Amino acid sequence: MYRIGQFISLSLPLSLAYRVxxxxxxxxxxxxxxxxxMVTDNLRxxxxxxxxxxxxxxxxxxxxxxxxxxxxxxxxxxxxNTYINKHIKVENREFLDEALKKGxxxxxxxxxxxxxxLGGVIISLLGYNFSAVALPHQxxxxxxxxxxxxxxxxxxxxxxGNAVRQCLSVLxxxxxxxxxxxxxxxxxxxxxxxxxxxxFFPEGPAAFSLKTGACIVPGFMVRNSNDGFTLRFxxxxxxxxxxxxxxxxxxxxxxxxxIFEDYIRRYPDQWYMxxxxxxx
Numbered sequence: 001m002y003r004i005g006q007f008i009s010l011s012l013p014l015s016l017a018y019r020v021x022x023x024x025x026x027x028x029x030x031x032x033x034x035x036x037x038m039v040t041d042n043l044r045x046x047x048x049x050x051x052x053x054x055x056x057x058x059x060x061x062x063x064x065x066x067x068x069x070x071x072x073x074x075x076x077x078x079x080x081n082t083y084i085n086k087h088i089k090v091e092n093r094e095f096l097d098e099a100l101k102k103g104x105x106x107x108x109x110x111x112x113x114x115x116x117x118l119g120g121v122i123i124s125l126l127g128y129n130f131s132a133v134a135l136p137h138q139x140x141x142x143x144x145x146x147x148x149x150x151x152x153x154x155x156x157x158x159x160x161g162n163a164v165r166q167c168l169s170v171l172x173x174x175x176x177x178x179x180x181x182x183x184x185x186x187x188x189x190x191x192x193x194x195x196x197x198x199x200f201f202p203e204g205p206a207a208f209s210l211k212t213g214a215c216i217v218p219g220f221m222v223r224n225s226n227d228g229f230t231l232r233f234x235x236x237x238x239x240x241x242x243x244x245x246x247x248x249x250x251x252x253x254x255x256x257x258x259i260f261e262d263y264i265r266r267y268p269d270q271w272y273m274x275x276x277x278x279x280x
Contacts, residue, residue: 002074002145009074017071018227025067029060035274039063042273046195046264061269065223069272072118076149079121088122089224092233096128096176099215099236105171106236107216109205111182111260113271117150119221119231120178124154129175131156133163133204135185160185167204171212181205181253182260183273190249192257195264197278206252210241216252218259222267234259 009017029036039059047055084090099106108123110116124130132150136159137143147157158166170177181202189200209216215236222230239252264271 002142005070006074009071010077014071014075015227017075018068021067021071022064025063029063032063035063038274038276042271042277043268045197045278046268058269062272065270066272068223068227069115069117072115073149076121076153079118079125079153081125084122084125087228089228089230090122090126090232091230092235093126095233095236096123096217096219099217100174100176102213102215103174104212105174105214106176107171107205107209107214108176108178108219108233109181109216109256110178110219110221111263111271112180112273113182113260113263113267114220114222115229116178116180116221118229119219120150120155121153122221122231123176123178123219129156129170129173130154130178131158131166131170131175132178133158133160133167133180135160167208168212171208171214177208177214179205179208181256183277190253191279192250192253194257194278195261198280199278201253201257203249203253205256206249209237209239209252210245210248216256218256220263222263223270 008020012020036059039062040055043050043055043058096106096108110119120130120132132155134147134150134157137146150157156170158170167177181204184200184202186202187200188203190203191198192201194201205216208214215238217236218234220232222232224230237252237255239248241248
């Protein structure tokens, strides 16, 4: 299925590939009752005051934007500096450089929002040594396909599960480590209020920062109305350890989860969370 999607995406002009993906998405949307319900429940948690009509509009756009996200992923082979100059605006790159000047590496932290995969490619194409932690797919062929797409643009993939040593090595070498921090896959996350409801946050990003002294640099690749993108970095997050690990972890996560909330409120139809997210 992914190979077919890649063939279509590479065979057509980008605008036409987007239109075809939306047609396929709208057909899938009609039958994806569970996914529709999950997205609806999540949106109601974010916007409890919002009416059904507006929730449904955002929900449909979420599905359509995710279809475009896949097209962009399939077209990695066409990405080069000419594409960056034409379609990508990079804001606050100096924040990433500022973090790396400390010599302890930088943790670029994002959410399942916009096009985080494309954001990683852009960072790599800009000349940074870039590694990303990724959840392996259960199907080996699918997993190989996704990792080959990433590797083709210079991204070093670190499989989630046995990633600690490799992540520490990346930071020790003063390179960029990319983590997605809005969903916990370990079952051992830290409970935090997110949009006033409890959920699990992974402790990895904060733990790596505390252990190594590497700054966390929040960054998001958001789709613009013209289907171009803005890659925006936020100010580096630093915290001097108090010696109370749990307190320090909570403080760091509490800081960047506010940034996540801000971006999700601003771009709710670009937050791709097709699952139950909150604990209750």
